[in-house]
Amino acid sequence: MILDLYARLEKRNWLQLAWAPLLAVLACICFVLGTTAGHAAGLRFTETTGRAVILDSAMEQEARMLALEDALYLAALEGGAKINGFSAVMSDTTLEDHFVVRPASRILDYNITNEVIDGQHYEVSIRAAIGHLPRGNCLHRRAVNATVFSPRVTVGKNVPAAVSPMAVDVMNNVAMTIRRHEGVNASLATDVALDPSRLSRINDNFDYAALTKGVVRVQRGDFAIVPEIILAGQRAGNALGRRDEVTMHLKLHVLAGQSYAPVDRFEATQVLTTGQRSVSRIFNVIKQPRRPALLDALNAPVAGLVNKMITDLQCRPLTATLSLTDGKLTVPVGSYHGMRQNALAVASGTDTPWQIMRVTGVDPMSSTLTPLNARRDPMSLVGRTVEFMEDVE
Structure with missing residues (x-):
């Protein structure tokens, strides 16, 4: 009888072990479904x-x-x-x-x-x-339209002559990396220096340069990107051995279209050794890095920095200012900026915490919004900034 009891217990343990993977999978599925349901109920x-x-x-x-x-x-x-x-x-x-x-x-x-x-x-x-408003998460990838302007290049006096020309190569790589990225519709204006103060002063219909050569302007809802690179040379080490180094500060300045107000700035720093200064001349020659290796080291952070910038811009909520056109609330963003029919928009409220609106009409460069509360006076919403969210049924 005791042997029979041990046999049954051993069989029960094996059954529990057999069921364990299935129970673990079911628990994971329930956890994922529960998390998704909680997010959807925001x-x-x-x-x-x-x-x-x-x-x-x-x-x-x-x-x-x-x-x-x-x-x-x-x-x-x-x-x-x-x-x-x-x-x-x-x-x-x-x-x-x-x-x-x-x-x-x-x-x-x-x-x-x-x-x-x-x-x-x-x-x-x-x-x-x-x-609650679904903030803080990237709900959907919006369309990003950007214009890349002429880069800013600063080279310190202690930077080796072989490294100085590489700053232009890095800037060209930045522009092409942005253009090739699938998450952005980029146009290159790398021969045009962005001057917001001049753009705000001139009238394209009467300015000679604008009439003869044209003026590059960034529309509302789009972004202007100005790359910047700073190369600085320095020496590091101790009495036994010193080395020449170059520090690269790579920056991507992002500005809003039309107003050219600063939106964000993305930075990366790279330090590379350009030469050795030890007591052995042979060692210094052997350790001297070649030009392709130096250029690869300078270009190393470009792809990651560009991807970080575009991902952030894609997840950044689209905002616009409400205006009244023919008795309807409109915003100067449309399908060109990724606007979709039935998208939700939210603005600060008066008698309620928020004013919820839905996009009821989409044109290429404008959209029409209808408040959830149809009795609300549209004039009370004119001039307010609305933020667009994920579609909610």
Whole structure:
């Protein structure tokens, strides 16, 4: 009997070991699905109806506000609830339980879709945006249009003569790397120095240079990129052996189109040895790096820096300023900038935390937006900056 018991236990252990990989896979799948569901629930729309009793005909407006409050409370509960409670012992030894139910989500914006009086009740139906704004993550890769202008090159006096011309080679590599990157639509204007102050002063219709040679301007929603390289030479080491070094500071200045306001700056630093100064002349000659090796060392950080810049610009939310055109809210960005039909836009609110809008019309260089709350005066939104988000059903 004991042997039979051991045999059954051993068989059970083997079955547990056989089930372990399957259980691990199922646990991973549940974790991934749970994480995805939590992310998708960041912002969503819901429709609820609130009711209130009309105690008197003179209190109809008060009943309307109570019904609206009830609808908003139900909408907030759609995003989950936090329940707190406690028990209290009364003087007659009876036990009473108390519960407090609070919404776990917040209402970002809402629109009243229907109001009706049903007998002695006032009903208000709303469509509300609940949850939180999906910020901080790269929700989708937007189209990036950029113009690369003439680079800024600074070479220190201590930089070896063999290394100085390489600064131009590195800048050419930067421009071509940006142009070849699949995440950006880049145009090269490397023979034009960007001068925002001059662009703001001249009128292309009356300026001689603009009429004869043309002027490169960057449209709103696009980016201007100005590469910069700084080479500085120095000596390092100790009494036993010294070496000549060159430090390269590579910078990519990103400016906003039309306004040419600074958006961001991406930097990389590379230090390379250009020569040895030991007591052995033969050792110095052997350790002298060749020109191709020096150029490869200078170009080493280019690809990573360009990829970092473009990835950041792709994930940067698209923003624009609202204006009123023929009674409709419009923004000067369109399909050329990656705008899509039904995309969501958000602006700071007044009576609600945020103003939620949806893109209802897309042209190549402009888009039309409609607020979630159709009763809101469009003039109250003119001049506000809106930020576009991922589509939400």
